[in-house]
Amino acid sequence: MSELGRVLRLDARRAALLVAVPLLTGIGIVTVWLSLVPGVAYWDNSIVALINSVRLLGPVAAGLAAWAAVRERGLNYLRDLSPRSPATGALLDLLLLAGAAALAYAAVTAVVTVETVVRNGAGRPHPLGVLAGLTALVLHVVAGYLAARVAPRPATAVTVMAVAWLWAAVRAPGASWWSLLPPAALDHVELFTGLRAGVLADQALWALGGTAVLILAYVGRVTRRAAVAVPLAGALAVTAVATYRLESSGGDAIGPAPAGPACREWPLRICVHPALRSALPALMAEATPLATRLSGTPGEFTRVVQRPVTEPPRVAGGTAVIHLDDELAPGYEVRAVRQITNALGGSRICATSRYADYRALVDAWLLGREAPAIPDARTADRFGQWTEDQRREWLRVNFTRYRDCALSPGDFRPVVAPAPADAPRPSPRPVLPRDTPA
Template identity: 60%
Template sequence: RRAGAAAGGPRGGRCRGSRCPPGAPPVSDLGRVLRLDARRTALLVAVPVLTAVGTAAALPGLCLSAAYWDNTVVALVNAVRFLGPVAAALAAWAAVRERPLDYLRDLTARSPATGALLDLLLLSSAALVSYTAVTALVVAVTLAQAEAGHPHPLGVIAGAGALVLHVVVGYLTGRVVPHRATAALAFGATAMWAALRIPGVSWWSLLPPAAFPRIDLFTTLRPRVFADQAAWTAGLTAALILGYVLWATRRFLLVLPLAAALAATGAATLGLQGSDPAAVRAAPAPQACRHWPVTVCVHPALRDALPRLMAAVVPLAARLNGTPGEFTQVRQRPGWAPVSVADGVAFVHLDEDLSPGYAARAARQISRALKDPRACAAGSSAGYPALVDAWLLDDEPPSIADARAARRFASWTERGRRAWLRRHFTRYRTCSLGPADFRPVRAGKHRSTKHARRGTFDRTAPPT
């Protein structure tokens, strides 16, 4: 009793359980203190380590130029592939450290599985606290930009479930195999399981911890994939915990819920296998636009590209004004759709990371789309179309064999070149230009009133 009072127990406390030796201190209270001390060390290590690893794994997956919510969720889910093995190793380490206290738990009247379940609850809570901190940081990075799309709460839940599954696997491994090398074994096994996932290769990569490829703009992930992943992790986690409790307590009534958890895991596996070809679907988005002096529209996640893109395409549109290739609108098109110029609309592709030169590359796409690929591939124009392309795109004129034509074209005024292009656009389009086409042209002589539009590119007009 004096020892019990010194340990902080109630006055007159007694041991519980038939195996308590006579005159022994109240080991239930002493064991509680020791267990709390052991858990405190594990939690103090787990939370900062998991937060640092999760942040380092999630942030590189975000494209700082295109804040697309689908890719934000994908970055979180993919981060579990790196965060999970660390969580499993820490959980196994905590389980091995808790193992010497089992004899104290056996002296109490509680179930043999109660202590393990409490440890799992604390370790899972620590892992989820770290995951929440990483999620908040990634969401803040997305909100700080011109975000687009819609968040997927099921994706965040699926990632959290996969992380808890790693904690359960690591802890139960430490309970079953209480050895110093168990933490390294748990880390190696879970890391190998995560390494088997190659994004976009097969349905196998959809099993938690999932490995998703980067989601292109104008596409999105199907919510059913996240729902199946959440069901898979919940079912397998419940099966592992129920199996351990059944082994520790010999209560065979747990066989029925154990079978139900395994059945749910199997059903979710079949769902993930069937959803592999349709994991990503098209997702049309209302585009962000600027309407003067031409209309330029892009995906909302790339609205920061509008000023430079406008500056790159306006001179090109002005020089093509009055020709069959003129356009007054530029719209971003998904990567699987071809680039084209038709009915006054130029459809282009944009780099999602807005790497340097993206606006100039979009303008070159328009100039290439003006030409007939079959005719240009069959004929030889001695570099004349390249000479015209350099003028259209404000590039340095190339060196061609016909130096006389190049000097003559360079000597013309801007107005004279535009008039010449209206007259020879068909030959430019089919790459059939020749020396005879580069004759002197007086400005305004061949101006076509059929295609010309006054005021279309009047830079003095106020923007709308």
């Protein structure tokens, strides 16, 4: 067997590789799992969690690569026996170390993918996002290894890890376009928005170009061949173009992303973002009584639609627009119907606490809550003794004053429902036969 084959076999059994894969996999899984929004499976946030995990995985991978370069420098004498280029040994090391990092990253990606699929993830996965995270991780491995090849000292591994961690820590998500450089710092992706594929492609291109620059510069330094300058210039050009494109993006990696809603049709039509389809039963149960009590008033609705936070809640044309928490925090359905009752009054604010008390009394009934204690206990008792039908008929008559926050004790009188239009009306005087004298 050739000496080069012996070197390759020895490298494959090195302790650094045996340590790197499980260590990086464990750190990556824990980091990504803590970054995922509980209860919501949105592919864009899964990709963001993967990319952001490199901010921690990258420094660890760079430190491990530098440690491997320092620890295994004793194999250099075997590499010198090979007739191949002096850069061959370093390239083989990089291939093995990068493969170990890629294997760990693939395991983390598999865990995130399974977890998102099991929860019926909405949106679509971005392969470019996975590629952007992988290339950034490989860039850390290459930078850490080559730094230790140039300065083969034990302190180099610690220095490389500290520098990589500082580079990741000083950049806040969305602060500037610098935050998009690998390892990228990305914000949580709100519903109805998504990652911009062009930014992900530029990040992957930047990491690939930077990796090529480091490897070609090292090869040129070791071999002293001028021919390396041509591909090196090309790699620098690619990195420069990717940098320009990331700068032109303005630091924003997130844009609008329309999504087909998930709906339930009966007894109301309720539509939410597909990532929140699990909220439909609770919203239906909470919104149906409110819609029934508002029936026949200008505030009636038969549809409830979740919209982005940029659109204010409103009730118009039979449609109620609401917002929902991305993580579906406890009580989200109560807050949603509360938005509907608040939207009935628009921007009107009760002038005094007296008007606010009567408004709160009616709101408690609309929302199915216990009536609040108000100073006018007599009016509260009177309203509490009415039947459900009486309250609904009263609201149809007094809705304008309720909406304008102008209710007074005189308004709380029971309303008698009008007789149906086809019912015979009683005559004010008896009807006599024609042949009967007056």
